[in-house]
Amino acid sequence: MLEVDSLSVTYGSRRERRAAVPAVDDVTFRVDRGQIVGLVGESGCGKTSIARAIVGAVPVGSGVISLDGHRLGPRRSSAERRRIQMVFQDPGTSLDPRLTVARTLAWAASPGLRAGDIADETVADLLRQVGLPPEVAGERPAKLSGGQRQRVAVARALAAEPDVVIADEVVSSLDVSAAGAVLDLLRMISTELGAGVLFISHDLSVVRNLCHRTIVMYRGQVVEQAPTADLFEKPGHPYTRALIDSVPSVERRTTGPVLRDDDARADDAAATGCRFRPRCALATHECATDQPALVGPAHQVRCHHAWTTALEEA
Amino acid sequence: MRLWPFGVVIISAAVAAALLAPWLAPYPPGEQNLTAINQAPSVEHWFGTDPLGRDVLSRMMYALRTDLALVVPAAGIPLLLGGLIGGAAAYVGGIFDTGVRWALDVFQGMPAYVLLVALVAVLGNGASSLLIAFTLMGWIVYARIARTEVRRVREDNYVLAAYLSGTPRMLVFFRHVIPNSRAQLMAYFVTDMGMALQIIAGLSFFGLGVSQETPELGAMIADARLYIQTNLWLGLFPGVALVLLGLSMASIGDAMRERRR
Numbered sequence: 001m002l003e004v005d006s007l008s009v010t011y012g013s014r015r016e017r018r019a020a021v022p023a024v025d026d027v028t029f030r031v032d033r034g035q036i037v038g039l040v041g042e043s044g045c046g047k048t049s050i051a052r053a054i055v056g057a058v059p060v061g062s063g064v065i066s067l068d069g070h071r072l073g074p075r076r077s078s079a080e081r082r083r084i085q086m087v088f089q090d091p092g093t094s095l096d097p098r099l100t101v102a103r104t105l106a107w108a109a110s111p112g113l114r115a116g117d118i119a120d121e122t123v124a125d126l127l128r129q130v131g132l133p134p135e136v137a138g139e140r141p142a143k144l145s146g147g148q149r150q151r152v153a154v155a156r157a158l159a160a161e162p163d164v165v166i167a168d169e170v171v172s173s174l175d176v177s178a179a180g181a182v183l184d185l186l187r188m189i190s191t192e193l194g195a196g197v198l199f200i201s202h203d204l205s206v207v208r209n210l211c212h213r214t215i216v217m218y219r220g221q222v223v224e225q226a227p228t229a230d231l232f233e234k235p236g237h238p239y240t241r242a243l244i245d246s247v248p249s250v251e252r253r254t255t256g257p258v259l260r261d262d263d264a265r266a267d268d269a270a271a272t273g274c275r276f277r278p279r280c281a282l283a284t285h286e287c288a289t290d291q292p293a294l295v296g297p298a299h300q301v302r303c304h305h306a307w308t309t310a311l312e313e314a
Numbered sequence: 315m316r317l318w319p320f321g322v323v324i325i326s327a328a329v330a331a332a333l334l335a336p337w338l339a340p341y342p343p344g345e346q347n348l349t350a351i352n353q354a355p356s357v358e359h360w361f362g363t364d365p366l367g368r369d370v371l372s373r374m375m376y377a378l379r380t381d382l383a384l385v386v387p388a389a390g391i392p393l394l395l396g397g398l399i400g401g402a403a404a405y406v407g408g409i410f411d412t413g414v415r416w417a418l419d420v421f422q423g424m425p426a427y428v429l430l431v432a433l434v435a436v437l438g439n440g441a442s443s444l445l446i447a448f449t450l451m452g453w454i455v456y457a458r459i460a461r462t463e464v465r466r467v468r469e470d471n472y473v474l475a476a477y478l479s480g481t482p483r484m485l486v487f488f489r490h491v492i493p494n495s496r497a498q499l500m501a502y503f504v505t506d507m508g509m510a511l512q513i514i515a516g517l518s519f520f521g522l523g524v525s526q527e528t529p530e531l532g533a534m535i536a537d538a539r540l541y542i543q544t545n546l547w548l549g550l551f552p553g554v555a556l557v558l559l560g561l562s563m564a565s566i567g568d569a570m571r572e573r574r575r
Contacts, residue, residue, distance in 0.1 A: 057474055078480035085478055088471040096472040098493050104472075107489070111480035160479055229438070 002031040002054070002084070002164045007063035009049045022061060023049040024179045025220040027211075031164060031196035036186065037226065038211030040243065046220040048199045049062055051166045052197070055084050067163060078111060085157035089169035091149035095141040101127075101152050102137035108159035126155040133190035147178025154185050158193070165189055166198045171206065183210055204247050208232055216240045219275045226299035239276050274293055274304065282308060321562030328559055332382050335375035343376040343529050352545045362547040364537065370452055376529040377552065381511055384441060384492065384524070386449040388510040393503045395449060396456025401495060404464035405455070405487050414457065421454045430513065434522045441524060444517070448510060459502055463495035470494070472491035501570035508563025515556055529557050 004075050009024040010017045019183045024046040039047050052058040054065055056076050065072045067083055088094040095104060105123045130151040141149055150170060157165050167186055173178035183206065189195050201207050207228065214231045216224040216239065221244055224237040273288040274280070280287065282305045294302040294310045301307075331338065341347075347367035350422040355362045361370035403414035408413075430447045437443030468475065468491055476486045515532030524530050531552045538549030 055474070055478055057477075078482070081478050082480045086475065087477070090471065094471040094475060096476075096490050096494065107476065107481065108479040111482075111485075156475060156479070237321075 001033050001068055002198070003064075003066045003069075004029050004050070004054065005064045005066070007050065007053060007065065009046070009053050009058055010061045011049075011058075017061070022220050023047040024053065024061075026063070027217075027220075027222050028063075029215055029222070029225060031198050033163070033196055033214065034190050034194045036190050036197040036199055036211045037219065038207035038214040040202060040204060040207055041200060041217035043200060045217045047217060048168055049220075051086060051168045051198065051200055054164075054166060055086050056081070082111075083162055084162040084164045084166065085160050086166045086168065087150070087153045087157050087170045089172060091146045091173065094153045095149055095156075097141055099140065100137065101139055101141075101144075103202060104152065105137075105155055105159055108156040122159075126159055129158060129188075130155040132180065145178070145240060147174050147181060150174060150178070150182050153187065154182065154189075160187070162194045162195055164198065166200070168200045169202070170199075172201070172203065180207075186210065193312040204243055216243065221275060221302065222277065222294055222300070223302045224300065225294070225295075230299050234299075234307065236296075236299065236306040237276075237303045238280050238282050238305070274302075276303075317561075317565040318571070321565040321569075324558050325508055325566070328378055328555070329382065331375045332378035335372075335379055336572040339369075339375045341369035341372040344375045344527075345372075352541065352548070354545075354547055361551045362545070364534075364548055365541065365545075368546065372550055373529045373534060374531070374555060377483075377531045377534055378555070380524060380528055380530045381514060383424075383516050384444060385507045385511045387445055388514065389452065389503055389506040391445060391449045392452030393456050393499060396458075397460040397492075397496075397499050399453065400457030400460030401464045401492060402487070404461040404489055405468055411461075416460070418454055418457055418461075421451075421457065422458075426451045426454075427513070429458075430519075431517065431522065439522065439525055440492035443521065444514060444540075448513075452510075455502065455506070456499060459498050460495060463498055467491050467494045476545030498571065501567050504563050504570060505567030508560045508567065511556070511563070512560050519541075521564055 004027050007024055007027045007121075008022045010020050010022040012020050027046070027050060029037065039050065041047055049058060053060050056072065059074060067080075095101075099107075102120070103121045109122050109126070118138070119137075120176050123137050127134055127136055132148060132151050132155070136144065136148065136152070141152070145151065165186070170186075171182050174182065177218060184200065186197050187210065191199050199207065199211055211228050213229045214226065215222055215233070216237065218239050220236075224231060224235065224240045226236075231240065232244060235244055273290060273301060274283070274292050277283045277287045284304070286304050290304070292302050292304045294300045295306075315503065334448030335343075345368060347363065349367065350359070350363050351365050351367040353359055353363040359369050359371065363369055364373070382450060399414060400418075403411040430451050433447035433450065434443055437446060471492050473486060474489050477483065481489070514523055515530070515535070518530045519536040521533075521536070526533065534552040535549050535556070538545070538552070541548050
């Protein structure tokens, strides 16, 4: 349904863009109806840029974003915009502080000038869907908790009856119980409403439990992409392994030191070879000269030494 | 110390006195009583009388009418114009924003007060030339504030969310961006009214403001300066009123600026 094909995003003025490293570099993936796709990676890796490019909030450098084969350009009609909704990381700025919940939802349900036509019924329905009591309708965001605000944000997204919901780090500022409730809502959106969900997160344990497919990004590129179970069973990219190993676990099986802490040199690596090379314990001569391609049918990995572990090497 | 509550009281009193002048003023503002000229404050004439025997209190109430009726549009028209231009520039961006930024830089370099006086001198006395001069010189600060505020607000996620809900961009601007940008503008508006009051009174003092026969605080002070040695009261009351009003507006403006949501 939602198809992102060879998407690149570069920031800066026209002159700066020519020299700059793209924030998003040749990213291809799709989100199908009823599917939850996880997008993981450390901060600054381009996750949010992808989200904002998909909704048309940042200009697409190259590549195509399409919904059911219908290409979405930079200027989108009202109806086109409504098909992809977004829920944001910071519940503090995601709701207009001056508006009551009812007004926010009514305007989201009917974006024209005639929001007065929206019945209280619709607002109450939306609140019920996200598990909030009807009294919340009269409140302004300042009176709500972070979890409640995030649920209102989900309700606002649902008001547009979207095909795709992009959830950008939606639980990272919430406590565990509020986070659980919001994650349940995302599941509900995919199963009951049949919408696709793009779940952006840096928290692998959440992604593992929630997502059907998982995409791992590093410095603007997809380094691994697979059905979630596959990815966690047999991670192919050393970066993915490092991420998985960094999640505290009871039955930890260590694969050796994969990640070198070497951020400073990482920037220089962009031009040639593998971007992950400066931090990779497996890096060889090949990694410095040839940029690995993303290969594989269902389980794709971008690495010359895919599925090689440091222990075997040694 | 919080001074703004006093400011609110003073402004409210001034506005009430101005609005209700026709009913509250003890004498008609132009009525001359040549048997009672240059009087000190008394029970009949609370603020005394002027050299033509006119009641100073009554004239002050009508002067407040004149001044407040000028001050609100003198700050309000630049507020609307500058706010809209600066806000729209920041919201739309691109060449429009670049152009507005240049215009702001050019106007910023001009000595506003000098030009204002010059403009009024060229355009002639009267309310309309005052308002034209204030608008030409005053919109710049409002445009600057609006530009800064809108650039901040337009990055808030609810703006993007409203756009994604299918709201037309223009409607997003008026529904979400403007209401959330206007706090600083309103704070400056109140401060600016105080400054406009001083400038209008100052221009009238020099005879550049409203026409001579209109009761106006600055003109009253100007008339009183000839009698400063014989009848101090004459200039004292309008002067104190002017200072209090200016301070009140400044204190309210400051309080509004410092209030964070």
